[in-house]
Amino acid sequence: MADIIDGRAIARQLDEKTKAQVDELVAAGHSAPGLTVILVGEDPASEVYVRRKIKACEKVGIRSTEHRLPADTSQEDLLALIDQLNKDEDVHGILCQVPLPDHIDTRLVLRSISPEKDVDGFHPVNVGRLSTGTGGIVPCTPLGVMMLLKSVIPDLTGKDVVVIGKSNIVGKPVANLLLDAEATVTVTHIYTEGLPEICRQADVIVAAAGAPELVKGHWVKDGAVIIDVGITRKEGEDGKTKLVGDVKFDEVQHAKAVTPVPGGVGPMTIACLLANTVQAARNLMGYGDAERGDDYADAPDRSMHTTA
Amino acid sequence: MADIIDGRAIARQLDEKTKAQVDELVAAGHSAPGLTVILVGEDPASEVYVRRKIKACEKVGIRSTEHRLPADTSQEDLLALIDQLNKDEDVHGILCQVPLPDHIDTRLVLRSISPEKDVDGFHPVNVGRLSTGTGGIVPCTPLGVMMLLKSVIPDLTGKDVVVIGKSNIVGKPVANLLLDAEATVTVTHIYTEGLPEICRQADVIVAAAGAPELVKGHWVKDGAVIIDVGITRKEGEDGKTKLVGDVKFDEVQHAKAVTPVPGGVGPMTIACLLANTVQAARNLMGYGDAERGDDYADAPDRSMHTTA
Numbered sequence: 001m002a003d004i005i006d007g008r009a010i011a012r013q014l015d016e017k018t019k020a021q022v023d024e025l026v027a028a029g030h031s032a033p034g035l036t037v038i039l040v041g042e043d044p045a046s047e048v049y050v051r052r053k054i055k056a057c058e059k060v061g062i063r064s065t066e067h068r069l070p071a072d073t074s075q076e077d078l079l080a081l082i083d084q085l086n087k088d089e090d091v092h093g094i095l096c097q098v099p100l101p102d103h104i105d106t107r108l109v110l111r112s113i114s115p116e117k118d119v120d121g122f123h124p125v126n127v128g129r130l131s132t133g134t135g136g137i138v139p140c141t142p143l144g145v146m147m148l149l150k151s152v153i154p155d156l157t158g159k160d161v162v163v164i165g166k167s168n169i170v171g172k173p174v175a176n177l178l179l180d181a182e183a184t185v186t187v188t189h190i191y192t193e194g195l196p197e198i199c200r201q202a203d204v205i206v207a208a209a210g211a212p213e214l215v216k217g218h219w220v221k222d223g224a225v226i227i228d229v230g231i232t233r234k235e236g237e238d239g240k241t242k243l244v245g246d247v248k249f250d251e252v253q254h255a256k257a258v259t260p261v262p263g264g265v266g267p268m269t270i271a272c273l274l275a276n277t278v279q280a281a282r283n284l285m286g287y288g289d290a291e292r293g294d295d296y297a298d299a300p301d302r303s304m305h306t307t308a
Numbered sequence: 309m310a311d312i313i314d315g316r317a318i319a320r321q322l323d324e325k326t327k328a329q330v331d332e333l334v335a336a337g338h339s340a341p342g343l344t345v346i347l348v349g350e351d352p353a354s355e356v357y358v359r360r361k362i363k364a365c366e367k368v369g370i371r372s373t374e375h376r377l378p379a380d381t382s383q384e385d386l387l388a389l390i391d392q393l394n395k396d397e398d399v400h401g402i403l404c405q406v407p408l409p410d411h412i413d414t415r416l417v418l419r420s421i422s423p424e425k426d427v428d429g430f431h432p433v434n435v436g437r438l439s440t441g442t443g444g445i446v447p448c449t450p451l452g453v454m455m456l457l458k459s460v461i462p463d464l465t466g467k468d469v470v471v472i473g474k475s476n477i478v479g480k481p482v483a484n485l486l487l488d489a490e491a492t493v494t495v496t497h498i499y500t501e502g503l504p505e506i507c508r509q510a511d512v513i514v515a516a517a518g519a520p521e522l523v524k525g526h527w528v529k530d531g532a533v534i535i536d537v538g539i540t541r542k543e544g545e546d547g548k549t550k551l552v553g554d555v556k557f558d559e560v561q562h563a564k565a566v567t568p569v570p571g572g573v574g575p576m577t578i579a580c581l582l583a584n585t586v587q588a589a590r591n592l593m594g595y596g597d598a599e600r601g602d603d604y605a606d607a608p609d610r611s612m613h614t615t616a
């Protein structure tokens with residue numbers, strides 16, 4: 001039987017660490033880290049998500065503020081609010097819940113959030129830093145994926161990892177984090193040919209295709225580790241709906257370890273949001289770690305030797 | 309015999325297109341696109357590169373300006389110059405030649421260049437846009453690699469591509485461009501195990517390891533396409549030095565096509581710098597293409613369904 005990677009337990013451990021960091025900042029005389037969540041309109045799913053995020057903040061001692069704006073809020077007003085929050089020293093993280101109403105340019109809005117307070121890690125500056133392995137805020141789900149994976153394989157050096165899905169939200173940032181960890185990374189997607197064979201060679205499969213039960217048992221080699229990012233509601237034979245991932249869970253019991261759905265990647269996402277908020281606060285308070293690595297300091301012109 | 313991918317000829321074609329775009333802007337009453345190159349200190353190699361870039365500008369009608377600063381220029385003065393160039397409407401591209409003297413923070417300097425004028429494509433905003441497939445300025449060598457590859461395989465959808473090397477300058481941006489082109493991409497590096505076998509499965513190999521003659525004939529399947537980014541000066545048996553790439557050129561004649569060294573990727577790099585300068589000028593003059601694709605507009609909370 002494959003080991004179950006318990007996302008709920010690992011998320012709880014992360015929350016404890018986050019809470020300890022909050023307590024440390026407060027003990028040092030700082031205000032508690034503050035997260036501001038902006039919700040425009042009344043999308044029911046968004047309301048659920050925002051409520052969960054706010055509630056999770058309380059658990060670890062993060063101050064949360066909610067800005068609920070009517071659906072007809074102008075883009076100008078929303079940008080003005082974000083500008084004000086960017087300047088507010090008591091706000092360390094800003095999260096603008098998507099989707100936004102159609103009359104608002106979502107990309108413009110997300111880019112207007114200061115990269116230092118962008119706890120979702122979606123700002124191009126944070127994406128760029130992730131891509132070059134030079135720090136910045138890492139998006140929550142990819143960060144959670146890496147923590148789960150490292151709980152089973154602490155050193156990923158030289159491991160063959162297949163990432164299924166190349167979304168900007170999960171697939172690509174996970175691939176970048178895996179390369180930083182010195183894994184050999186293959187990114188596959190809807191146009192990939194021979195996906196079963198490619199998966200069968202992998203030490204690790206990160207399934208983030210959003211395709212329910214795509215990965216079958218015979219795609220998985222003995223002893224592989226599987227992180228299942230997918231989550232889809234599906235009607236079972238008994239007529240009841242249940243949540244399934246991108247992996248046919250029952251068929252992969254010859255794997256070394258696998259994340260369940262639910263209870264795997266899901267619980268990590270909010271825990272990582274809280275961790276990101278505290279990281280942002282620490283950086284803004286001057287406790288941040290030095291930026292990692294180099295990016296283009298030595299940009300060589302070597303491929304130009306032949307240009308004459 | 310493998311076809312030789314003639315980088316010099318393809319670079320010339322690109323230069324012609326670039327020149328036509330310059331002429332078009334001038335005919336429309338604009339000033340010619342302007343590139344400013346900053347050189348700090350007297351590194352002999354840098355002087356050669358800068359001279360080539362300036363000379364290449366002339367060929368296509370780009371106005372070039374050179375700022376030569378003494379090696380003891382303060383960081384403050386350099387940043388002030390860049391600030392002034394960022395604001396100068398006659399300057400469309402800014403290139404600060406690296407390496408910079410040790411007392412200057414290279415990363416800070418490169419990030420101070422406005423992303424719109426960052427013709428090297430090194431600013432985190434441009435790296436982030438490349439990573440999310442949403443436009444921006446693409447670094448010169450990766451752009452050249454893609455052009456050479458597409459000259460042989462116009463549609464890369466579903467092709468298995470192995471990239472050797474995960475540098476921020478070549479490997480990672482090339483991988484992102486390949487994913488945008490719907491290829492299946494494996495990024496390998498110094499810690500990869502079984503590299504010969506991995507390469508042998510590839511339809512395309514992009515060798516950017518900086519390891520002379522790393523890729524042997526038996527690593528390459530019949531009919532593969534090889535782009536060789538490496539370039540190293542090596543002493544031959546006759547005592548004379550010659551330039552070699554990352555691929556053992558004589559052994560890969562069963563490939564479909566291969567770039568030579570020299571005369572492959574090298575000539576593309578400056579041609580792409582000129583093309584980037586004209587692209588930057590067009591964007592700044594309001595002729596730019598709309599930004600491509602979406603990035604995080606639909607950022608889902610779906611993996612959070614299970615967080616309760």
